[in-house]
Amino acid sequence: MAVIMKVVVFLLVLAVLMAPFPAAxxxxxxxxxxxxxxxxxxxxxxxxxxxxxxxxxxxxxxxxxxxxxxxxxxxxxxxxxxxxxxxxxxxxxxxxxxxxxxxxxxxxxxxxxxxxxxxxAPFSATDEQEPFERWNINVITGDDAGRIVGLIRELLVQTVQRAASAAPLRFATGTMDSGTNFPMVYSLAQCTPDLSAGDCLACLQRLVGKINATMALRMGAQIHVMRCYFRYEAYVFYDGQPMLRINGSLSPAPTPEPTTTPTKRKSKLWVIPVVAVPLLAAASLCFVFYSPCFKRYRRKGKATRAGSRRTQDEDELVLDGKNSDFSVFDFEQILDATDNFAEENKLGQGGFGAVYKGHFPDGLEIAIKRLASHSGQGFTEFRNEVQLIAKLQHRNLVRLLGCCSQEDEKILVYEYLPNKSLDFFIFDQDKRALLDWSKLLAIIEGIAHGLLYLQKHSRLRVIHRDLKPSNILLDGEMNPKISDFGLAKIFSSNNTEGNTTRRVVGTYGYMAPEYASEGIFSIKSDVFSFGVVVLEILSGKRNSGSHQCGDFINLIGYLHVGMATMGRGKVG
Incomplete structure (x- = not known):
């Protein structure tokens, strides 16, 4: 009975996905x-x-x-x-x-x-929101790194406590002086004023909890949900005097309460003798490597071979989004991370190129998709994937960390997911045995959530056009994440379908009939692909190859005949 109820839930999810959007x-x-x-x-x-x-x-x-x-x-x-x-x-x-x-x-x-x-919704729903995260790529190093990380942690803890108790604004700022050559660190925390002190503190503490042992070494971060956020940097990014101070002994020195009376912005010339050269150096690095939230920017990589020039399209690559840790990497950084694309770091080979595992100096594990020059995925598709997925953030979508476009090299840098793709498990008898029914149903539900986000709840309405098990990756807890947006299309709010003016792209067997035959695609095209994926997950068989489905051309044909037989009352 429980399995039947869950199947009913999935059918309802399908119905929601297929429901048309308002035309007005x-x-x-x-x-x-x-x-x-x-x-x-x-x-x-x-x-x-x-x-x-x-x-x-x-x-x-x-x-x-x-x-x-x-x-x-x-x-x-x-x-x-x-x-x-x-x-x-x-x-x-x-x-x-x-x-x-x-x-x-x-x-x-x-x-x-x-x-x-x-x-x-008010704070009671914020625990369901996926936080926005942006991290400074510069890392705290040196013998004092552990001590400085502790001081920053204390600064953030006191800043969020001060903000939660500061009625009516629910706002606080702070600064930390480590007593070393490390630049002073500045912090800010704020909640919407309609939150109570307790709700504000709980909201901010949840966000501070995102700073794990690895990310604590970053020199700055911004983490938000709609009703609360905090930020810290190794440079001044707000106006006015800090409301609290932390010194090298973790002891806060009292400072006057700030006035809430509107005043002209005060000069920050007092900062110069305090931070001097260390701050200027840190600020310069952060300007190069780290842009404020949602700032549109471009960065040109260095040529690796003499006499080479980047194309105009590559120079105009614009990166804009809300994904955390998004960066434009130099090709040398990619080479270092993968040991020059060593064969032992190769995770797999797809139609568009190879995927490698890599490590950044701070220990962050990454997956690097290196597009082959002959793959058929040119700069347009590459730019499409970068600009699209950088705007999307959901627990069931793979996270794009950055990219590299240099000469003939087009590279995408993703979060590393240790359990490979869904097809690696469901089509192998031994590996499939590791997934019980509850886990298979959880995977189906996760894919449905990701697809629902793309089609209804994201900033952009997106048609993936290549949804299949090999494009669904699994994290360490076997949670599914939809990946590979190179063929995706942005859909306008007042349309429900389109027609490709170029070739039909995607994977036969997962394409809706109207798309495969006439090039017509819509939000229902991905729903069809999702249905095929569900059948493959439940049956453990691919939707191709007549030897797998008796005399029928594929799994869908087998299902149609089975349903027709049931309709005539010939069960079994």
Missing amino acids: ADIFCDNVKVVADALPKNTSASAVHFATSTVGQAPNVVYAMSFCRGDIVNDTACAECVASTFARIFRETPPELECYRDASYFVDCPVFYSGDNDTL
């Missing part, structure tokens, strides 16, 4: 524009620079929220800051979309809007 996207987008016009004024007019807004009627209602960083005390500056965030959202919306169905921007003045009120 222009009404929704008009409502977004109304919100964008009103929310900056409402936020700046609030005593705590925080506002929510609801505009329109179902099914085109828009729920929105915004607030200004606690050190932006001037009303006009706050309004301009929120307006600037909305302008960035509109500027970075792809041409094929009139507006995003959901948008979350973590900048100095965060803005969130959605057509789903649950997305902007």
Whole structure:
């Protein structure tokens, strides 16, 4: 009975995925524009620079929220800051979309809007939110590294405690002086003012818990959910005097309470004699390697061979997204991480090139996808995957850490998932025995969650077009993550299908019939592929090869005949 109930749940998930989206996207987008016009004024007019807004009627209602960083005390500056965030959202919306169905921007003045009120739910739901994370790639080194990490941890703990207890703003800043040549570290924590002290502290403590033993060595980080966030850096990134100080003995020195009366921003010339050369050096490194949240940037790699030139397309590669740790790597860094693509580090070979395991100097394990020059996946597909997956973040999507585009080399750097891909397990009798029914059903459910996010809940509505077991990776706990977005398409809010003007791409056996025969693709195309994957997971057989399914051409044909037989009452 339990298995039957779970199958019913999956059928309901399929029904949700196949349900059409509202056709009146222009009404929704008009409502977004109304919100964008009103929310900056409402936020700046609030005593705590925080506002929510609801505009329109179902099914085109828009729920929105915004607030200004606690050190932006001037009303006009706050309004301009929120307006600037909305302008960035509109500027970075792809041409094929009139507006995003959901948008979350973590900048100095965060803005969130959605057509789903649950997305902007109060703190009770934040434990389900996938945090935004961005880490400084520079690492703390030296004999004092452990001591400095401890001081930073203490700084963050005290900063979040101070923010949680600071009514009504729920905002605090701090600084740490290690007493060594290491630059001073600056911290900031903030919750939305509608949170209680206890909820704010719980929210922030959950985020601080993301700093594990490996990531604690990073020289800075920003971690957010909608209603709370913290940040720390080895340079000044906020205005005003720090509210608390940590010295080398872990003992905080008392400082005056900051005033909440709007004032002009104070000069930061006092910082110069304190941090001097170490801070300037650290800031320079961070400027090169680390860009603020959602900042659009480009970086040109060094040529590895004399006389070579990058193409104009490669120079125009724009990286923009909300994925954590996203970086543009030099080819030399990739070579070092993989021991010059040593054969023993090779994880597999796909149609688009080889995948290697690598290690960065800080111990982070990575998977490197090196696209072959003859693979057929050119710069357009490479750029598509980079720009697309960098905007997506979900527990059931593989995380893209960065990329490298240099001369003929096109490389994608992913999080390393130790259990390879789903096909490695389900089509092998011995390995399949390691997965009981509960785990198989959990894998199906995880894939469905990832697909639902792509089609309904992400900032972009995405059609994957190549969903299959080999493109579903498994982490250390066998949780599935959808990967390989090179063939994916962004879908506009007011359309439900499209037609390829180029060749039909993907893998036969997983393509919906209308796509394989006529090139017509839609959100239902991925649902068809998902159905095939579910059949393969449950049966342990591939959807190809007549020797696996008796006299039938494939698994789907076998299923059709079986269902027809059941319909005629000939069970068994």
